[in-house]
Amino acid sequence: MSTSISLCTARCGVAFAILSSFAVLACSSDSSSTGPAPGSELLALPCTDALDSVYQGQTPPADWGPEMRGDVTQCAFERTISIEEMAAAFAVSDSFVDPGLSTPVYKYRIQYWTERNEGEPVLTSAALYIPETRRADPSPLVVLGHGSVGIADQCAPSLEDPSGFDKDNLPLVYTYVGDGWVAIMPDNPGLGTPGSTAWLFSVDEGHAILDATRAARKVFNDDALTAKNSLIGLSVGAHAVLSAQAAAAEYGLEGSLDSVVAMSPIWLSAGIWGALISSVGAALVDPTLMSVAMQFFVGHLAVYEGEDSRLDAFLPEKREQARELLEEACWSEITSAEQGPPSIGVNVGADLFLPAYVDEVGNCGLTDTCETELAQTWRARWVVDRPAPDTTIPIVHWTGGMDTFISPGFQKCGLDRLDAQGGVVTACVEPDSDHSGIVTKNADWVRQHLDQVLLGGDAPAPCETLDEYDAALECSLPIIPNSLDPDDP
Known part of the structure; x- marks a missing residue:
């Protein structure tokens, strides 16, 4: 079933650039706005903080414990994103196709605590997306892992800074939130928030993803979300969701982990x-x-x-x-x-x-x-940075047949390792997709997969597997070994 959220009655027209090639109109969230923010009736928190506060430092709690993972320190409404604005993000590159969108989306930004090592809290910012028309009421949660953007603070995906926001991440987000799925995308510790961010650091990425399930449920009313979660990531963001899958049993999350979709993952030896x-x-x-x-x-x-x-x-x-x-x-x-x-x-x-x-x-x-x-x-x-998978949580792995960055031969190395360590993996291929475009070209399949695992709908038709695409494909990573042993890189 679907539910509609009434639009805010007070709108404004401040310019907000989402990419260097075009600008769109956005809602302001400053204190001069009147009336509640759209979607706020679903939330347990007021979410009236200033947007800049989402990236400011906080004093770690003196009594820090695991129960504080995902505690939200700041929450701010940013804007309503129209279908037209989302559709424009797919037009920036021939790699993408328009997957079809059905609803505007309300964007919030939040800051929450996650944990690096035991007893070491760190902050991350995140973007939280609430579709005007949700796929279900209550809604399951989709946690998104973003691709590479750089390590400077202005590169944080939630900022959408025209000098810093990589074109790949908007299509990833809009493919799902524009289809009615409630979603959250962590920036990861140190990217926007104080300190350095660690690119491809499994611990930070995985914990931030898992704690996003906690943070989102602390923002929403108790009856707004179901207990079901799906993790979807692209490139280094796929490394993040695979890291979260590996850590889930020990580190924990809020709710159940029902789906892990890794698109074009960097699952090679960090060596x-x-x-x-x-x-x-x-x-x-x-x-x-x-x-x-x-x-x-x-x-x-x-x-x-x-x-x-x-x-x-x-x-x-x-x-x-x-x-x-x-x-x-x-x-x-x-x-x-x-x-x-x-x-x-x-x-x-x-x-x-x-x-x-x-x-x-x-x-x-x-x-x-x-x-x-x-x-x-x-x-x-x-x-x-390449932990062994949880053998009880299925993974859907997607490769682009035209990916020249992490090619099918490179992906086979990561798949061989996952398989050897007992991972339950469905290895799909999108033959005419490159590294980034896969986020839109496999959208019909992944959306139906979400409908199946999160809402009890029909399963998608079987995808074309990598073995069907190229039965002779072998791991072809140059210059470095690809050990299958979890004690090796």
Whole structure:
């Protein structure tokens, strides 16, 4: 059944840019607005905080305990998103198709506590989407994992900053919320909120996803949401939902975990970021891969060794340039040849990284020869970032047949590992989709899948499996090993 939420009676017309190529009209949420925010009748919290407060620091609770995971500290209404605005997001690239939309959506921003290590609370911001017409009343919850955007604060997806918001994430969000599914997308700790964000750090990503199920239910009235949850992620966001799936039994969530959909996941050995900065990796690295390696090491050093150590892998004379590059721009700039690593004279690992990283950490990633203390330290960190799956929670894995970033051969490496570790995986392929476009081209199937697992509807027709698409496909990851052992990266 569906339910309609009355539109707000007071509207305004402030300009809000969702992408650099176009602007749309948005509702203001400042204190001058009159009347309740649309959708607020479903909420247990007033959600009248200022939008900027969602990204401000908070003092961690002195009596922190696991029961405080997902506690909401700030909540603000942002705007109503029209069907026309959502449809425009699919037109920015030929990779996408319009999946068909049926309802406007109310967007809120929230801030909540999640937990890194036991007893270590950290903040994350998130965008919460309430469709005007929901698929059911009460509604199940969809938690979305976003793709890569960069590591600067302005890159946080909930901000939709035109200089920072990557084009892939709006189509992911709008495909589902515009179809009536209540959804929340965490930015992840340190992306918008204080501190550094750690790209591809399984612990932060997975916990933020799981705690989103708690946070959403603390925002809504008790009778607004069912206990059912689905996790859907793209690229590094698919890594996040797979990390959440692996952690769910031990870390917990609010409600049940009924569906995990991983689209174009980066489920490769994190040792690749070491291998790419090695002398051998120099033959394969490009500006995008070098930028990603930089983001990986900066974020992981901040988490493991402290904020002041985040640049310690870099040559001293290059650290400030690297910091400015990564912390003052977002994905499209920091991965380009013109504004990315080559702009500061970084083309291969040795141009930026300390010799010990190029040789010891690089060769550890390349050959799994990890004899020094530094190499062993990073090997252990890489293991953490590809955890073994929960063997009781099914995974739907989607690959784009035209994906040139994480190709079908690369995806086969991750699938081999999931299968070897007992994962219950349905491996689907969308033959004419690239890395990003898959979020719209498989929309009919995934929506019907959600209807089945969350609302008790009919199952979708069987997808084309990766084995049917290419029966001879093998793991084809260059230069690094793909161990099936959970104790290896």
